[in-house]
Amino acid sequence: MLSKFILLVKQYQHHIFLAVCILLISVISFNLGKIGSSGKGTMKIEDNTANIYRAQSVKQEGTGERTLSTATPKPLDLRVVVSRASSSKKYHFLWCPGAKQIKEENKVFFNYDKEAEANGYTLAGNCSR
DSSP, rough: OHHHHHHHHHHHHHHHHHHHHHHHHHHHHHHHHHHHHSSSSOOOOOOOOTTTTTTTEEEEETTTOOEEEOOOOOOOOOEEEESOSSOEEEEEEEESHHHHHHHHGGGGEESSHHHHHHHTTTTTTOOOO
């Protein structure tokens, strides 16, 4: 009986191998599709009125409750700087990497970007507002 089975397997080994491969590919594909579609839906944001940058959680003493208090924002320095030594007509905000590379003795400050633009300067490419 066993020898007949082995002989049958040897006779149809290419067909059996092909059937097993197709079966494995089908099972793997099904499971990958199921994993990819389950539980990973799109999130929908319904209320976007919270200002997470200005609020902080503060625990009230004795009550155990948490309330939100607004933190005072740091004033943003909107001055712009240009280089006296440079032949380019580019200006940088103080937080930009280009502004940090200008030597102190070569810095020329403008109070606002509009003031620098009025003097013929344009915003540097590596800097954004």
